[in-house]
Amino acid sequence: MSQAxxxxxxxxxxxxxxxxxAEAVLLDRYYRTLLYILRKRVRDEEHARDxxxxxFRITIERLRREPxxxxxxxxxxxxxxxxxxxxxxxxxxxxRQTYADSDYVELVADTGAxxxxxxxxxxxxxxxxxxxxxxxxLRDQRILYRYYIDExxxxxxxxxxxxxxxxxxxxxxxxxxxxRELVDASGRDNLLEPVxxxxxxx
Amino acid sequence: xxxxxxxxxxxxxRYLCGQLRGExxxxxxxxxxxxxxxxxxxxxxGMMREEMRMAMESxxxxxxxxxxxxxxxxxxxxGMWIRxxxxxxxxxxxxxxxxxxxxxxxxxxxxxxxxxxxxxxxAPVRGDQNLVVLDAxxxxxxxxxxxxxxxAVYQVELANAERSRVLVYRLAxxxxxxxxxxxxxxxxxxxxxxxxxxxxxxxxxxxxxxQIRFE
Numbered sequence: 001m002s003q004a005x006x007x008x009x010x011x012x013x014x015x016x017x018x019x020x021x022a023e024a025v026l027l028d029r030y031y032r033t034l035l036y037i038l039r040k041r042v043r044d045e046e047h048a049r050d051x052x053x054x055x056f057r058i059t060i061e062r063l064r065r066e067p068x069x070x071x072x073x074x075x076x077x078x079x080x081x082x083x084x085x086x087x088x089x090x091x092x093x094x095x096r097q098t099y100a101d102s103d104y105v106e107l108v109a110d111t112g113a114x115x116x117x118x119x120x121x122x123x124x125x126x127x128x129x130x131x132x133x134x135x136x137x138l139r140d141q142r143i144l145y146r147y148y149i150d151e152x153x154x155x156x157x158x159x160x161x162x163x164x165x166x167x168x169x170x171x172x173x174x175x176x177x178x179x180r181e182l183v184d185a186s187g188r189d190n191l192l193e194p195v196x197x198x199x200x201x202x
Numbered sequence: 203x204x205x206x207x208x209x210x211x212x213x214x215x216r217y218l219c220g221q222l223r224g225e226x227x228x229x230x231x232x233x234x235x236x237x238x239x240x241x242x243x244x245x246x247x248g249m250m251r252e253e254m255r256m257a258m259e260s261x262x263x264x265x266x267x268x269x270x271x272x273x274x275x276x277x278x279x280x281g282m283w284i285r286x287x288x289x290x291x292x293x294x295x296x297x298x299x300x301x302x303x304x305x306x307x308x309x310x311x312x313x314x315x316x317x318x319x320x321x322x323x324x325a326p327v328r329g330d331q332n333l334v335v336l337d338a339x340x341x342x343x344x345x346x347x348x349x350x351x352x353x354a355v356y357q358v359e360l361a362n363a364e365r366s367r368v369l370v371y372r373l374a375x376x377x378x379x380x381x382x383x384x385x386x387x388x389x390x391x392x393x394x395x396x397x398x399x400x401x402x403x404x405x406x407x408x409x410x411x412x413q414i415r416f417e
Contacts, residue, residue: 008236033241037231040220075235079228121249128253137335148254151219164319170337174417176211179250 008074015060016067023060030075031056034082041086055082127182131175139163143171210240214247324395324412333413338390344382345397347375356381357398360414362391372400389416 005011005025014022034055038048058081068077135141139161146157158168216222217230234241319339324346347356356375360383361368367389375381381397395412 030235033235036241036245037234076232079231079235083228083231124246124249125253128250128257132254132257136333140335144254145258148251149258167319167337183246
């Protein structure tokens with residue numbers, strides 16, 4: 001009898017009961033996010049993918065062997081394993097090539113560029129270009145540059161540019177809001193108007 | 203380094219900058235795993251940061267956005283005002299605002315010493331790139347109208363596009379040819395600033411206008 005696999009607790013419990021479909025649901029639900037987290041931690045694509053695969057293998061083996069005390073905290077369990085793996089020193093990496101029970105892990109790991117991410121990036125790049133063309137205040141440009149590129153602290157930026165905190169917050173908030181509007185608009189309408197330079201060319 | 207936590211956006215920025223540690227980082231990562239929308243917001247913010255970095259660092263390429271140059275000139279040089287012909291009627295004046303009637307709270311005194319949010323200077327600029335963007339606070343606007351041999355008086359008008367709000371003042375410049383004007387608080391939208399010299403010998407009023415956007 002199949003059971004619902006909507007909540008983390010249901011997924012974890014199903015895997016513990018030997019439901020192979022639940023293992024696929026586990027990867028569908030968490031693989032991409034966990035890979036993102038590990039990329040951020042280890043800053044190496046290949047290493048991140050290795051750690052991600054190992055995280056899911058450890059998780060699946062653990063769930064098969066013994067149910068979680070708190071199945072609803074499946075995400076926290078995944079995160080703790082991934083974190084420990086990423087910070088472990090002198091870890092010996094072994095790929096369990098013979099682990100045939102969950103070929104889905106290998107299948108997901110071999111997936112090429114996520115097409116939705118590629119499309120999102122194009123929309124975001126377009127939105128950023130439009131956002132920057134709308135910035136005709138030199139000081140606002142400088143604020144964004146210092147914040148997003150140089151990653152300076154708000155206090156440092158305000159001191160350097162002689163700004164009030166309120167002004168700084170307004171500029172950053174306005175940029176974020178306008179950016180989201182542009183991204184949403186490009187998603188609905190599929191296209192933003194091409195950005196034009198001063199000579200009128202896009 | 204960012205040290206402010208004023209909302210989820212700031213927390214996301216701190217994560218993307220690698221400034222979250224320990225329990226804060228753990229909680230953040232768990233939240234990304236549990237909330238698909240939150241993860242999407244983090245991804246989007248990360249891509250925005252990357253694209254903005256690429257756009258700003260590459261700056262000046264043919265495919266990069268061409269940014270308008272601001273028209274604010276902080277302090278006109280001696281040579282600049284002395285070169286202004288006396289017959290140049292097209293100068294921009296700013297007058298003293300209706301501030302006392304509009305302010306109902308104690309003013310703040312930021313570091314510039316004025317009870318205003320900023321001090322903005324204008325000078326005659328050729329070209330059509332004359333939009334100035336200000337926040338909806340109190341601003342001291344000062345305009346170089348040039349030193350006149352005669353005691354000139356200037357009419358300053360600050361009006362919105364619908365002309366539903368029009369502020370008009372008659373002002374005299376100081377000894378350096380600077381006219382000052384304090385904007386009311388909470389102006390919003392697009393305004394046109396025009397200055398006219400009163401009593402021109404030939405009666406002609408040549409205007410030079412500035413576009414101001416209060417946000």
